[in-house]
Amino acid sequence: MDITREKIIEVLYESIGELNEQRGEDQQLACSPQTPLEGGGGLDSLGFVNFVALVEEKCHDRFGRTLVLSGAKVNPTARDPFETVSSLAEYIELDLTDRLASWS
Amino acid sequence: MSRIVKGLLISDFNVENLSAYFKNDSNAPQVVCQVAPYGQVTQSLVDANLPFWQPAPDFIVVWTRPESVLESFARALSGFTVDCAMVRKEVDEYCQNLLLAKRRTRIVFVPTWVVPTFHYGHGMLDLAPDVGVARILMQANLRLLENFDGSSNVIPLNAAKWVELAGDKAYNPRLWYLGKIPFGNDVFKAAVRDFKAALRGIEGRARKLVILDLDETLWAGVVGDVGWQEIVLGGHDPTGEALVDFQRELKALTRRGVVLAIASKNDESVALEAIREHPEMVLREQDFAGWRINWKDKAENINDLVEELNLGLDAAVFIDDNRMERARVREALPSVLVPDWPEDKRLYPLALRSLDCFDKPRISEEDRHRQQMYTTERQRTQLKARVGSIEDWLQTLDLTVTAETLNAANLGRLTQLFNKTNQMNLSTRRMTEQELLAWVGQGNRRMWGFLVSDRFGASGLTGILGIEAGDRHARIIDFILSCRVMGRKVEETMLHVAVGWARSLMMRSVQATYTPTPKNKPCYDFFQRSNFRDDGDNTFVWDATQEYPLHPAVRLLQKK
Numbered sequence: 026m027d028i029t030r031e032k033i034i035e036v037l038y039e040s041i042g043e044l045n046e047q048r049g050e051d052q053q054l055a056c057s058p059q060t061p062l063e064g065g066g067g068l069d070s071l072g073f074v075n076f077v078a079l080v081e082e083k084c085h086d087r088f089g090r091t092l093v094l095s096g097a098k099v100n101p102t103a104r105d106p107f108e109t110v111s112s113l114a115e116y117i118e119l120d121l122t123d124r125l126a127s128w129s
Numbered sequence: 130m131s132r133i134v135k136g137l138l139i140s141d142f143n144v145e146n147l148s149a150y151f152k153n154d155s156n157a158p159q160v161v162c163q164v165a166p167y168g169q170v171t172q173s174l175v176d177a178n179l180p181f182w183q184p185a186p187d188f189i190v191v192w193t194r195p196e197s198v199l200e201s202f203a204r205a206l207s208g209f210t211v212d213c214a215m216v217r218k219e220v221d222e223y224c225q226n227l228l229l230a231k232r233r234t235r236i237v238f239v240p241t242w243v244v245p246t247f248h249y250g251h252g253m254l255d256l257a258p259d260v261g262v263a264r265i266l267m268q269a270n271l272r273l274l275e276n277f278d279g280s281s282n283v284i285p286l287n288a289a290k291w292v293e294l295a296g297d298k299a300y301n302p303r304l305w306y307l308g309k310i311p312f313g314n315d316v317f318k319a320a321v322r323d324f325k326a327a328l329r330g331i332e333g334r335a336r337k338l339v340i341l342d343l344d345e346t347l348w349a350g351v352v353g354d355v356g357w358q359e360i361v362l363g364g365h366d367p368t369g370e371a372l373v374d375f376q377r378e379l380k381a382l383t384r385r386g387v388v389l390a391i392a393s394k395n396d397e398s399v400a401l402e403a404i405r406e407h408p409e410m411v412l413r414e415q416d417f418a419g420w421r422i423n424w425k426d427k428a429e430n431i432n433d434l435v436e437e438l439n440l441g442l443d444a445a446v447f448i449d450d451n452r453m454e455r456a457r458v459r460e461a462l463p464s465v466l467v468p469d470w471p472e473d474k475r476l477y478p479l480a481l482r483s484l485d486c487f488d489k490p491r492i493s494e495e496d497r498h499r500q501q502m503y504t505t506e507r508q509r510t511q512l513k514a515r516v517g518s519i520e521d522w523l524q525t526l527d528l529t530v531t532a533e534t535l536n537a538a539n540l541g542r543l544t545q546l547f548n549k550t551n552q553m554n555l556s557t558r559r560m561t562e563q564e565l566l567a568w569v570g571q572g573n574r575r576m577w578g579f580l581v582s583d584r585f586g587a588s589g590l591t592g593i594l595g596i597e598a599g600d601r602h603a604r605i606i607d608f609i610l611s612c613r614v615m616g617r618k619v620e621e622t623m624l625h626v627a628v629g630w631a632r633s634l635m636m637r638s639v640q641a642t643y644t645p646t647p648k649n650k651p652c653y654d655f656f657q658r659s660n661f662r663d664d665g666d667n668t669f670v671w672d673a674t675q676e677y678p679l680h681p682a683v684r685l686l687q688k689k
Contacts, residue, residue, distance in 0.1 A: 043314070047149035071145045074308035081303055095307060 028088050028121045033114045034058065036087055040079035041110075044072060058111035073107075080117070090121045103129050134328060136162040137186035137234070139173045141197040143309040147190075150314070150321045158328055162190075167309070170198065174226040177233060188236040188328065191227055192288075194311060195242040195269055198223050202265060206244075210259045217272045224276035231283050235561045236331060238324060239277065240288035241270045245300040245311060281541070281562040284327060284490060291319035326485035332559060333549030336466060336486040337499075338440050339382065340431055342449035343393040343400055343422070347412065348372055349474055352403045353395055363409030368474045375477040376411035383416065386496025387487055388438065388503055391420035392430045392447070418503030427454050428461035438503065439612035441551065441648065446486060450474075493542045495589040505585040506613060523618060523682035526583040530622045532594075533688040535569050535576040542590045543578045546609065550593075551648040553615055553655065555608035555641060573598045575630060576607070579623060581614045588614050594623045596630060596639075603631035603673070605641040608652065618680040620655050625685070628677035636673045643667040 038056040045053050054060055054068075061067040068076055077094045084092040097106045097116060106116035106128070119125045136151060138144045148162040163181045165173040170193055173179060196203040199219045205211045231237045244266060255263040277283040292299040295315035304310040329335060344351045349361035349368050363373045379389060389412065393400055400422045404414055419437050421430035427449070435442055442464035449455050450470055459467045471480050489496075513522045535543060544562045551557065560568065569576045579592030591614045595607030605627055610620055624639075631639045641661065643653050653667070660677075661669035671677060679685055 046318075047146060047153060047314070049153060071143075071149075071308065074304065074310070075146065075314070078301060078303040078307055082301070 028090070028118065030114055030118050032087065033084075033117050033121075034110070036083045036117075037080060037110050037114060040076060040083055043079055044068075044076050047075065048072070056110075058109065058114070060110045062107040062109060062113060063105065067107075080113075084117065084121065088121055092117060092120060132158075134158045134160045134187045135184075136160055137165060137181055137189040138162050138192070139165040139170055139189060139230075140192045141168050141170050141194055142192075142311050143167055144190075144192065146310055146314055147192075147317045147320065150317050151324070154318075154321050154325065156322075156325050157334070158325065158332070160325070160328070171226055174230045182233050186234050188238060188324075189230060189234050190238045190240070190324065191230070192240045193223075193242070195244060195266060199269060202262075202269060205260065205262050205265050208260075211265060213259065213265070213268055216265055216269055220269050220272040221276060224273065228276070228280065228283070231280060232563075235282060235564070236328075237283045238327065239273070239283060239285045240291075240320065241273065241285055242266060243288050243292050245305075281490075281544075284331075286320075286323055286327065288316075288320070291316045291323070294319045322485060323488075326488040327490070329486075330488040331490050331548070331561075333545070334443075335489050336446050337386065337444040338388045338390060338418075338435070338438065338446065339379065340390045340392050340434060340445055340447045340465075341379070342427075342451065342454065343391060343395060343403075345450040345474075346448060347376060348403070348407070348410075353399050357399075357403035357407050360403060360407065362407060369409070371475040371477060373409055373411060375474075375481060378478050378481045380411055380416065382481075382487060383500045384497055385487060385489065385492055386499050388418040388440075388499055389416055390418050390434050390438065391422060392427050392434060392449075393420070393422045394424055394427070395422050397422040415504050416500060418500060419507070426457070426461075428458050431458060431462060431465060439552070439615070446484070448481075489545075491541060491545070493545055493589075495542060495545075498589070501586070502588055502613060508585055509583075520682070523680070526585075526617065526682065528581070528583045528617060528682055529684045529686065530592075530619055531580040531582075531686040531688060532577045532623075532626050533580065535565065535578065539578045539590060540565070543576075543593060546578075546590060546611065547593055547607070550609045550611060551646070552612050552651045553608070553610040553620070554646075554649045555652055556606060556644045557646045557649055558607060568595070571597075574606075577623075577626060579610075579619060579626075581617070581619055583617075592619055592623055594627055596627050598631065598634050598636060601637045603627070603634070603636040603639045605639060608641060612651075615651065618683050621659070621677070621680055622683050622685055624659060624661075624671070625677045625679045626687070628671055628673055628675075631673045632676065638673050639671045639677075641669045643669070 041054045041056050081092050081094055084090065104112065106113050116128055119128050138148055144164055148164050151160045151162050165181055196206055199216060201211045201216045201219055227239065244262065251262065255261050257264065274285055277285055295313055298313040298315045301313040304313065341347055349372060350359060352360050361369045363369045383389060401414065404410055419434050421434055431445065431447060435445055442462055446466045447458050448470060455467045458465055466486055468484060471477065512525065533539060540562050544565055547565065548559050568574060574597045576593065576595045578590045581588040581591050591611035593607055593609040594605065597604050597606055608623065628639050641656060643656060645667065656669040657663065659669065661671045664670050
């Protein structure tokens with residue numbers, strides 16, 4: 026299957042939808058590219074764990090590629106991929122198309 | 130159950146996801162959970178001074194991994210040979226701690242042990258003696274259940290079912306290594322569904338009545354058009370076989386205390402003929418507590434039926450193949466549960482089995498015979514219509530009321546009735562077996578169960594009287610009667626027993642204070658006409674220097 030930004034965004038929105046089942050009405054994450062995933066209005070540690078597991082699993086099911094996001098924040102000089110839905114989609118696209126070296 | 134139910138989750142793994150699903154699941158009851166410190170199961174169970182025990186939670190869930198609490202099992206996972214006697218000993222020790230905690234809460238839920246499939250997979254060795262992980266797990270689970278037999282407020286739940294329902298999403302190594310969450314979230318969702326069904330059942334909120342359509346629901350085809358000989362039911366036909374299985378499942382429900390009824394747009398004589406004559410009908414006329422087979426609006430018919438059977442609309446489930454009829458009943462009677470129903474009739478048995486609204490903690494003798502009781506009630510009503518006055522009717526019934534004090538033999542049935550009765554209920558308290566025993570344990574209190582029988586048969590335990598003696602005045606705390614026997618002078622017989630007990634203790638009066646709820650006005654109405662003096666503020670008083678008369682048509686037996 027072709028790996029495109031749009032399809033990755035779809036996966037992220039599906040993951041947000043499932044994650045929202047665990048969250049109260051006032052804690053729902055919006056399905057939007059600008060939705061922050063960290064910091065105020067983002068995910069707490071448990072939400073982060075669940076979200077990462079969901080995205081990794083869905084990317085594997087959808088694209089047949091292994092994605093490991095749990096180490097995605099280790100480079101302190103690079104941008105944090107979890108800033109927003111949009112930045113995470115960009116990061117995943119680079120990873121799944123073997124162009125992660127260009128992430129900065 | 131409008132109040133928020135408070136739970137406590139104790140586990141050796143991260144149960145925050147379970148807590149989140151509890152909180153955000155929209156089904157009743159509303160639940161909020163505390164989570165005991167992760168991995169401290171024994172400390173949490175043993176130490177009553179830990180802060181999460183105050184105030185006492187309404188229920189606790191103790192969910193552990195067998196390799197965490199049973200050392201022998203962990204050794205088996207590592208390939209060692211294990212002595213099964215040692216496994217049983219470790220299970221017993223674990224259960225001793227668990228049983229300590231049951232005193233601090235109303236309900237303890239214990240999911241059975243499961244192991245992620247990636248933990249074993251030794252092929253033929255899985256079920257071998259002493260080394261087979263699957264075999265040892267079965268033995269450990271069986272021992273776990275045996276430890277809880279007879280503990281009324283410890284309820285084991287089958288976690289293997291949740292794992293099966295979750296399929297290949299049951300285990301998620303990513304969640305385990307990222308957050309020490311051993312199960313996929315579909316397992317937690319299935320678990321919350323079962324926990325909540327159990328909580329509803331324990332609170333007496335299990336559904337008690339299934340109202341069924343006939344054409345295209347109990348059988349395929351329109352009987353009014355094709356005649357009973359041509360409807361599809363049984364035979365060498367996939368749909369016919371499925372419908373027979375569906376009827377068998379419905380019949381099985383009646384053995385769990387669920388009552389069946391019919392709401393069908395048909396000619397009554399034609400439909401009843403099909404029920405009587407079709408050779409493959411599993412459900413016959415006597416299997417239905419009542420019916421409305423006519424051309425009226427189904428919502429109206431269901432309302433009538435529920436009233437006739439003295440049940441609440443919130444006790445009813447309506448099953449109909451017709452989407453429009455379902456929508457109409459949903460809109461007109463929102464308290465009635467109207468499940469979506471599959472178009473494919475071969476899926477009917479599965480659809481029925483998947484309803485969790487009938488869950489109860491146990492099945493009483495009354496449950497097993499409830500359908501029969503409704504049939505005999507119909508005969509009583511027919512007799513009442515034939516006999517002129519109510520007094521004449523009572524004389525023909527040959528009514529016997531047996532009052533027996535609370536004891537080990539009737540505790541389960543009494544608790545069930547105590548927690549499910551709404552209409553004739555003075556105070557509508559809800560209590561577990563333990564709480565009832567503790568309440569009666571005070572020397573100045575007494576509780577009786579009342580069994581009613583007449584010439585048509587026994588109605589079983591249908592009444593409860595709880596009374597408390599003060600210095601000079603006695604107070605009726607619980608006055609509960611099943612609607613099935615209301616209006617047969619059983620209410621007055623219970624007051625006769627209450628006043629008799631108060632007089633034996635030289636009490637000057639017997640007082641009953643009615644606590645109104647949305648459903649218990651029949652109790653107020655009864656006390657209004659009971660000849661107890663109305664002192665205002667919903668309080669009714671009897672001068673205990675006088676005996677409260679026993680109706681001459683009633684034979685009263687008193688057992689200790």
